[in-house]
Amino acid sequence: MQRTYIGDILRGRANGREVTVAGWAQDIRNLKNVTFIVLRDSTGRLQVNVKDQKLRDAVSDLARESVISVSGAIVEEPKSRLGAEIDAYSINILNRSDAPLPMGVDDPVEADFETRLNNRFIDLRKPEKAMIFRVESSMLWGIRKFLKEQGFVEVHSPKIVAAATEGGAELFPVQYFEKKAYLNQSPQLYKEILMSAGLDRVFEVGPAFRAEEHNTPRHLNEFTSVDIEVSFADHEDVMGILENAIGQGIKQVKEDLGGELEALSLRMPEARVPFPRITYERCLEELSRDGINVNFGEDLSPEQLRLLGDRMGGFYFITKWPSSLRPFYTMPDPERPEITNSFDLQFREKEITSGAQRVHDPKMLEQRFRAKGLNPTDFEFYIKAFRYGMPPHAGWGLGLERLVMILLDLPNIREATLFPRDRTRVVP
Amino acid sequence: MQRTYIGDILRGRANGREVTVAGWAQDIRNLKNVTFIVLRDSTGRLQVNVKDQKLRDAVSDLARESVISVSGAIVEEPKSRLGAEIDAYSINILNRSDAPLPMGVDDPVEADFETRLNNRFIDLRKPEKAMIFRVESSMLWGIRKFLKEQGFVEVHSPKIVAAATEGGAELFPVQYFEKKAYLNQSPQLYKEILMSAGLDRVFEVGPAFRAEEHNTPRHLNEFTSVDIEVSFADHEDVMGILENAIGQGIKQVKEDLGGELEALSLRMPEARVPFPRITYERCLEELSRDGINVNFGEDLSPEQLRLLGDRMGGFYFITKWPSSLRPFYTMPDPERPEITNSFDLQFREKEITSGAQRVHDPKMLEQRFRAKGLNPTDFEFYIKAFRYGMPPHAGWGLGLERLVMILLDLPNIREATLFPRDRTRVVP
Structure with missing residues (x-):
């Protein structure tokens, strides 16, 4: 036509x-x-x-x-x-449409969120709702374009897996013919195996699944994970890639949609690269100056992050987190093994993503499994890739919906998800 | 470093x-x-x-x-x-690597396929194996670039679903908290809902899951599906988009990897757009000239497709398939409802993908459900989007691994899959 x-x-x-x-x-x-x-x-x-x-x-x-x-x-x-x-x-x-409509497109009073999600095909006819997904698409294009320019290969790892990425609960079981399997929580183990395979720098954009029991405005049970892994690299290297990827994503959104965003009163923040860095221990010092005492090894609470966020402004990295707060695959600082070569990327008080240099020595990896109460034999398919030539490597993983929620300052991550899956919702 | x-x-x-x-x-x-x-x-x-x-x-x-x-x-x-x-x-x-290696990187005799898949982290160190995934990545980049230029929005639909896309068996069950759910076979129903939502032209690249009982060299139980859907479009429109997307993908691969491909004795075919079109009924006529009688409504066998492939050469479309051979959502030809506004894209004897104009009238859709032995009430979340303003639309879905297998003339689709999932394999 x-x-x-x-x-x-x-x-x-x-x-x-x-x-x-x-x-x-x-x-x-x-x-x-x-x-x-x-x-x-x-x-x-x-x-x-x-x-x-x-x-x-x-x-x-x-x-x-x-x-x-x-x-x-x-x-x-x-x-x-x-x-x-x-x-x-x-x-x-x-x-021809039937009448009456299950909800309005142009009503002065917005329908409640459940009604909107039940009738997403009408909800998205509102330009300000559809725009969120145009932003998501442009953002992703900008990130991908940057990664391609940096020599990354886009890969696809399996979502049906036999072992839990972080060994934890929060897994959805799948009946895989006569076998018990799970939906993957993260491509972490697979992208690391690909480093041993010599693919050098890979990224993946795909669904990840977490059987979290609690509904919050910030969590989804199925989300889109943007992951990278880089060989012969440490946490500093991939922090550089991350800040530039975010910067290029924001630039792409403004290029594609700038005028339209403004007309809908949506705004994207500025991203001035490089982002400031502050260590976890420096955060504790800053907080103690405000009379707030946090013991080394404790996670930062939302209120503490709010204080830090007010001080740091927009984007910033919190680096060098304690080992006890990080998963088994995180590389300890060689000088001080109680802290790690890790980082969170924050936007004001909100965590966008986290990443780290990874353990590459198979013996250290087995120790780390045991220290976290996990059985290395459950992860043999993974550890094997470390025994026969695993290069040093680092990476990060980023929830696309969370990123867009934070950048557009949306009140709920479901606003950035076409058909959200949560504790009670599996339709439409 | x-x-x-x-x-x-x-x-x-x-x-x-x-x-x-x-x-x-x-x-x-x-x-x-x-x-x-x-x-x-x-x-x-x-x-x-x-x-x-x-x-x-x-x-x-x-x-x-x-x-x-x-x-x-x-x-x-x-x-x-x-x-x-x-x-x-x-x-x-x-x-340091352990010795001996579970398989060689440079051995004159290749390890058997099972050993290679069990040790994919070594198998992919061979340049000719890794190259397959560089081709896949470049191909996808070329397709995405073309779709972006054509105004498409990239979307992500849920993989955990309550209803079967084609209503059939071949579903993997998921325990979703206290509910029974499934892994999605295709984003078909969701991308159609997004046409009612007014997103106009969308594409998705994501995993799709088929619980097929039989292992073949051409099937995977989890694969990467590249899907598009376009509003106010018919089958002819999306055939045009498909042939150009494939053409641009091949061009991108040659641009990114041309010399390296040649050095590894890998070759990409030429794609001269537009691809020839032949109707299903014309195929029957051609075959009958060779003394092969196929009744209207019968599918074409591999041998028959080989004959046609020899005649048609590289890429070509077979159009206007009988209604009985197509899923419920396929639009019948308004003049002759026993055939449909549908197509397969072939490369020689091999089917790359299929697509069609879709039914947009909700009453016709309900009839088609019943004619296929399906209960429309099971699909209420989908049919609802047709009752309140569904535009005419068309689209296609393409298995990325299958495309790369066909273009590179690989003997098995698992060669184009990093970590294949099949009837018996769920590790690594």
Whole structure:
């Protein structure tokens, strides 16, 4: 179907005066001599003026949100509030909507979140909701483009696995024919194996699954994980890659969507690379100056992170976390094994992601398994890759929905997820 | 770590004469006055000459495939068969390998496939095996780049679902807290819902899961599905997008890897757009001229496809398949409902992918469910999106591993899968 996007008409970029547009009849008003239709497509809205009586009869009782195509002439100097008008020559009804709608597209009062998620196909017709996913797509494109330029290979690791990444609970069981298997919590073990395989620098974008029992506005049971792993690299190297990837992602969003974001009152933060670094121990000192005492080895509470966030501003790294707070695969500092070559990337008080240099010595790895109460024999398929030539390596993993939630300052991670999966929700 | 890739030295693109290289000691030979090490990284191999006695002592009993870094001087006119040499000043042993290796990297006789898959971290150290995944990554980049230029939004739909896409068996059950759920076979229903949501044109790259009982060289139980869906489009529109996406993918592979592919005796076919089209019924006529009678409604057998493939050459579309051979969501031809607005993309005798215009009318959709023996109430979350303004739409879905297997003419789809999942294999 040859059609013109409404956005091109609004911006005066349509070819010619006669066009065919297609979309949803968001509003239909019958006046004495004319019927007005507000027509919406993915790029904007315009007013359709229907004067011909036969056409008016055809559309006068059309339900809102029906899908139509309209051929007509662009009105040269439209007075309508939408900024563009078409005088209709012909109208084709492509799919009639039922009435009433389960929720409105343009209601002054927003439906409750459950209703919105149950009717996501209507919720996303609101430009400010759809825009979140355009941002997510652009952000990801910017990150991928940067990683490709840096020589990364995009890989796909299995999501059905026999062993738990972090050995913990929080696993969804899968019946894999006669075997018991699980949904993978993270591609961590696989991307590390690929370092032993010599792929040098890999990234993966794919789903990860966590059977967390508690619903919060910040957690999903299924999310999109963006992971990298780099050989012959340490935590400093991959912090550099991370800050540049985020910076390029934000740049891409502004390039692709800048004007539209502003029009919807959405804003992306500035990312000035390099981001400041502060060690975990320095954080404790800063807090103690405010009279807050945190013992070495304790995690930082949301309130403490808020204080630090106020001081540090936008993006910053907290580095060198205690070993006790980090998973088995995190490399201890060679000089001081009670701390690790690790980092969290923060935006104000919020954690965007974490990463580290990894243990590459198989004996140290087995010790770390045992120290964390895990049985190395359960991870033989993984440790084996360390025994026959595993290079030093480092990496990070980033939840895409969480990143977008934080950058766009959304109140709930489900806003950045098309069809969220949580403690109770597995439909739609 | 500051290091130089071996590939840059081989191509004379290293900065300066003194370099640090890092990788795997593939071979170590002790001669009278010198020790030779064949050092391999992800970009190539070179010879390290170790003359200093202290260094020789340190590496003389080093196990093959140990990971080392070497600082030294590039030899100006190397006589070695590898094309580049370094005289070592210093050697750093980063991780010692155990011996013997579970399989060789450079053995004249290849290990059997099971051993290779069990030790994928060694198997992929062979450049011709790793290259398959570089091709996959480049191919995907080329396809994504084209789709982005065409205005597509990249999306992520849930993999844990409550309903079966095609209603069939072949589903892996997941225990989702107290609920029974499944791993999704395809993002089909979700990408269609997103058309009702007004996202206009979307694509997704993600895992899909099929609990097929039988092992074949062409099937995986978990694979990477590349899916698109386009609003206000029919099968012809998305065939155009498909042939261009494949064409751009192949172009990207040649751009990124052309010379290296040739060096490894791997070849990508030419893609001359537009690809020829032939209808299913025309295929039957062609076959009957060869004395082969296929009744309308029967699928084409591998032998019949081989005959057609010989006649049609490389890429071609078979269009307008019978309704009985297509899933419920396929749009019947409005003039002749016994055939559909559908297509398969073939490469010689092999099917790369299939796609179609979809049913958008909710009543027709319910009829099609019933005609296929499915209960529409099981799909209420999906049909609902059709009742309140679903535009006409079309799309396709493509298995990435299958595409790469076909284009590189690999004997088994597992060759194009890092860690395959099949009837018996869920590790590593």
